[in-house]
Amino acid sequence: MPPLPIQCPSCGVGLAVKRMACPHCGTEVEGVYELPSLARLARDDQAFVLEFVKASGSLKEMARLLKVSYPTVRNRLDEIIERLKEAEPKDGHSDG
Amino acid sequence: MGTQMVDAMRGDAPRYRAPGLRDWLFTPFTYIAGAPALAIGLAAILLAGLAGSFSYTHFDGVLDMHTGLVAALWVFPAEGIIAWLSLAVILYFLGRIVSKSAFRAMDLFGTQAMSRWPMLIPATAALAPAYQRFARALPQRLIAPGGASALPLMDALIFGAVVLVTIAAVVWMVALMYRSYCVCCNLKGGRAVGTFIGGLLAAEVIAKVALWLAVVR
Numbered sequence: 001m002p003p004l005p006i007q008c009p010s011c012g013v014g015l016a017v018k019r020m021a022c023p024h025c026g027t028e029v030e031g032v033y034e035l036p037s038l039a040r041l042a043r044d045d046q047a048f049v050l051e052f053v054k055a056s057g058s059l060k061e062m063a064r065l066l067k068v069s070y071p072t073v074r075n076r077l078d079e080i081i082e083r084l085k086e087a088e089p090k091d092g093h094s095d096g
Numbered sequence: 097m098g099t100q101m102v103d104a105m106r107g108d109a110p111r112y113r114a115p116g117l118r119d120w121l122f123t124p125f126t127y128i129a130g131a132p133a134l135a136i137g138l139a140a141i142l143l144a145g146l147a148g149s150f151s152y153t154h155f156d157g158v159l160d161m162h163t164g165l166v167a168a169l170w171v172f173p174a175e176g177i178i179a180w181l182s183l184a185v186i187l188y189f190l191g192r193i194v195s196k197s198a199f200r201a202m203d204l205f206g207t208q209a210m211s212r213w214p215m216l217i218p219a220t221a222a223l224a225p226a227y228q229r230f231a232r233a234l235p236q237r238l239i240a241p242g243g244a245s246a247l248p249l250m251d252a253l254i255f256g257a258v259v260l261v262t263i264a265a266v267v268w269m270v271a272l273m274y275r276s277y278c279v280c281c282n283l284k285g286g287r288a289v290g291t292f293i294g295g296l297l298a299a300e301v302i303a304k305v306a307l308w309l310a311v312v313r
Binding site: 068072 | 114196197
């Protein structure tokens with residue numbers, strides 16, 4: 001399955017979900033739905049978050065797994081936190 | 097952190113490019129920090145001090161290296177330790193003030209110690225007999241230009257080469273110190289450059305005062 005596109009290839013603005021389908025019965029739902037905050041992250045950031053959760057949120061364990069230093073992992077996490085904050089809707093409502 | 101550090105991510109699990117020689121020389125703190133960096137750094141400081149004790153080479157300041165003054169063995173590593181701590185303590189407090197990230201003191205102190213490892217190179221190079229002869233003869237030559245005998249050209253060339261190596265090693269050390277500060281305190285851009293330069297200048301003054309109190313007085 002190809003990766004979920006998160007940005008418009010034409011203008012670069014974040015994409016919204018317009019149609020969803022049930023792979024079992026084929027039912028389709030149409031509308032305009034915002035992507036969750038986590039889904040709006042770049043693919044490698046999502047992979048990092050996934051590994052971080054799997055590592056029980058341990059930066060030390062992440063550093064060991066990725067073979068990098070503790071501050072490198074912590075800086076990466078800080079960057080992702082910043083991106084998540086930027087991706088959150090301005091009214092403070094979080095859908096992620 | 098630059099995207100080049102993470103450009104090898106493939107599939108579901110995040111991956112970092114395996115470090116090459118260039119990474120270990122110029123951006124080692126992406127891969128090593130904390131206690132291992134502290135152990136390497138302290139070993140390098142002590143070894144540079146030991147080598148300096150044979151050639152009477154002093155690391156008497158954050159960026160200083162001077163040759164010629166005879167001193168007790170303990171003075172040489174003590175100078176390196178004071179120089180390391182002066183900058184590490186200053187950068188720690190500056191980092192606490194300007195960084196938005198929570199960082200570990202061990203990472204900053206460890207990587208700052210490891211940043212001093214290039215000093216091993218001039219400390220070892222200064223053991224060259226030709227460098228020693230020229231360094232001893234040069235002050236006499238400057239005091240009495242006509243009185244002293246001519247200095248051998250080869251000694252002068254080797255002395256010049258060691259000076260160039262020392263300058264290169266100091267530049268390299270400062271680059272590592274800056275990388276350590278940026279990585280450990282998660283700083284970049286003008287804020288990192290400005291506070292690092294300010295911290296370096298303040299640390300140089302503090303190191304000189306501390307050395308005077310600990311060694312000279």
